[in-house]
Amino acid sequence: MAFKEINLNMGPQHPSTHGVLRLKLAVDNEVVLSVESIIGYLHRGMEKLWENLTYTQVVPLTDRLDYLASLSNNLGYVLAVEKLAGIEVPRRARYIRVVLAELQRLASHLAWLGFQANDIGAMSVLLYGFEARETILDVFEEYCGARLTIHGIRIGGVPHDLDAALAARIRKVLDGIPRRLADIRALLDDNRIWKQRTVGVGRIAADDAIAYGLTGPCLRACGAAWDMRKDVPYSSYDEFDFDVPLGRNGDVYDRYLVRLEEICQSIRIVRQALDGLPEGETSAKVPRVLKVAPAEVFHTIEAPKGILGFYIRSNGTDKPERVKMKSPSFINLQSVEHMCKGNLFSDVVGILGSLDIVLGEIDK
Amino acid sequence: MSRIGRFLKSFFLVDMLRGLAVTLRLYFSRKVTVQYPEQVQEPAERFRGIVRLYRDDKGEPLCIACKACQRACGTNCFDIEGKKEEGAKVMRPTKFDWKLDRCTFCGFCVEVCPTNAIRFSREFRLTGTDKDGLLFHLPDMYLAGEDLQSYLCAGCRRPR
Ligand code: SF4
Ligand code: SF4
Numbered sequence: 001m002a003f004k005e006i007n008l009n010m011g012p013q014h015p016s017t018h019g020v021l022r023l024k025l026a027v028d029n030e031v032v033l034s035v036e037s038i039i040g041y042l043h044r045g046m047e048k049l050w051e052n053l054t055y056t057q058v059v060p061l062t063d064r065l066d067y068l069a070s071l072s073n074n075l076g077y078v079l080a081v082e083k084l085a086g087i088e089v090p091r092r093a094r095y096i097r098v099v100l101a102e103l104q105r106l107a108s109h110l111a112w113l114g115f116q117a118n119d120i121g122a123m124s125v126l127l128y129g130f131e132a133r134e135t136i137l138d139v140f141e142e143y144c145g146a147r148l149t150i151h152g153i154r155i156g157g158v159p160h161d162l163d164a165a166l167a168a169r170i171r172k173v174l175d176g177i178p179r180r181l182a183d184i185r186a187l188l189d190d191n192r193i194w195k196q197r198t199v200g201v202g203r204i205a206a207d208d209a210i211a212y213g214l215t216g217p218c219l220r221a222c223g224a225a226w227d228m229r230k231d232v233p234y235s236s237y238d239e240f241d242f243d244v245p246l247g248r249n250g251d252v253y254d255r256y257l258v259r260l261e262e263i264c265q266s267i268r269i270v271r272q273a274l275d276g277l278p279e280g281e282t283s284a285k286v287p288r289v290l291k292v293a294p295a296e297v298f299h300t301i302e303a304p305k306g307i308l309g310f311y312i313r314s315n316g317t318d319k320p321e322r323v324k325m326k327s328p329s330f331i332n333l334q335s336v337e338h339m340c341k342g343n344l345f346s347d348v349v350g351i352l353g354s355l356d357i358v359l360g361e362i363d364k
Numbered sequence: 365m366s367r368i369g370r371f372l373k374s375f376f377l378v379d380m381l382r383g384l385a386v387t388l389r390l391y392f393s394r395k396v397t398v399q400y401p402e403q404v405q406e407p408a409e410r411f412r413g414i415v416r417l418y419r420d421d422k423g424e425p426l427c428i429a430c431k432a433c434q435r436a437c438g439t440n441c442f443d444i445e446g447k448k449e450e451g452a453k454v455m456r457p458t459k460f461d462w463k464l465d466r467c468t469f470c471g472f473c474v475e476v477c478p479t480n481a482i483r484f485s486r487e488f489r490l491t492g493t494d495k496d497g498l499l500f501h502l503p504d505m506y507l508a509g510e511d512l513q514s515y516l517c518a519g520c521r522r523p524r
Contacts (some may be wrong), residue, residue, distance in 0.1 A: 097494060124386075131396055134396075145408065159475075
């Protein structure tokens with residue numbers, strides 16, 4: 001058949017774009033020739049908005065960026081402010097933060113697993129993954145009263161202590177997850193449809209991934225070992241023993257395996273943090289009106305989706321002069337064209353899903 | 365694994381059967397879905413629901429119109445005015461407007477209140493039929509339970 005280029009529009013209202021993302025695809029029969037992502041449908045002007053709020057008031061708004069891992073956003077921003085203002089966080093607070101952040105990673109990866117499998121056509125995984133995630137959200141609800149937009153970290157520490165009852169509950173939740181994970185693995189790991197839709201699909205080599213700035217599990221699936229928790233430890237992560245799982249082929253299947261293994265490693269970290277929870281304060285002394293002398297700072301953390309960074313410039317008042325966010329979803333999305341080119345049209349959904357993007361974070 | 369082993373495995377649909385065994389087992393396991401609204405799950409102790417004003421044991425209002433909550437709120441939910449009556453010991457609010465549609469349930473107002481007058485209730489049903497129902501005035505801040513619900517939903521029927 002003669003070569004014929006057809007332009008197709010996917011989104012902004014499409015169940016598999018995970019939000020309001022529009023993709024302009026050029027296809028030749030079934031093969032994708034080019035992808036152009038058009039963003040901005042969820043733009044709320046967050047960074048500008050933050051310039052009019054005090055340092056403390058910004059924290060609950062960071063929840064609304066990556067709303068599937070809101071606590072990681074809190075942590076990233078709060079750590080940047082603490083670095084800027086020179087606040088020393090007590091060790092117990094740092095440990096509680098690690099527990100919460102790793103639980104958030106679990107919740108985020110489980111949600112991803114469900115969505116990804118659902119996009120490819122395995123509906124039951126969505127339900128099983130969400131059942132496990134639900135137990136984690138219940139822990140958050142008990143800890144600080146909210147489930148999704150948690151606001152569970154304050155500048156200088158954490159809002160509540162982690163008491164023995166809650167620790168016991170977290171342990172129980174952690175015991176339940178590997179069982180659920182085994183069910184999901186039995187459904188997917190060897191499943192021929194799953195493998196045909198994922199193995200060798202959306203490949204990216206490690207060099208290209210680094211050139212595109214890909215971070216997080218997508219980068220580690222190509223075999224490049226880079227994890228901020230290990231390489232530039234923050235918030236006491238250097239005191240825990242965990243592995244950084246790596247993939248080999250950089251395809252959708254490896255991203256799936258890497259995330260599954262990260263779930264197991266996160267469980268390990270949470271267990272260690274609960275066992276070694278030191279005594280002490282849960283918050284440093286922070287003035288109610290936090291004024292920061294003129295300076296600038298950039299701090300990055302390993303969020304579930306990749307490297308999340310906050311740049312803050314202060315001007316001596318209680319409000320930041322400028323906040324700029326380096327959001328992992330935005331940068332990971334840029335490589336979608338490279339991954340989709342030459343693949344089948346129907347695989348665009350699977351590749352996009354495997355990047356684990358959240359539009360709240362892309363459009364800010 | 366040998367090639368024959370792999371072939372046999374794929375010929376006899378071992379991967380599919382393993383998956384089907386999982387779904388079959390979970391089909392007969394205990395159901396986890398809560399059938400809202402017939403069943404309602406009790407929110408946690410610290411649940412951050414609608415913020416409400418509280419009175420002390422003697423029925424006196426606790427709020428002293430200090431506006432600390434108004435200053436702490438990042439989304440400008442409050443509009444408070446207070447006055448000290450002749451002979452009264454403390455200020456009392458004469459106007460206390462709170463906008464549910466702006467609230468992010470962050471908890472700053474609850475944390476800063478010096479008299480513990482404003483607290484989170486465990487009310488999670490936040491829907492109204494009209495924007496007016498989402499604007500709370502001073503008396504409405506003390507509503508709870510079904511009264512609160514009829515307030516939220518009756519926004520359109522309330523005289524303006
Ligand atoms: S919870 Fe937060 S957003 Fe809501 S009224 Fe209180 S301070 Fe404002
Ligand atoms: S609710 Fe509390 S913080 Fe707000 S004005 Fe009344 S006393 Fe002050």
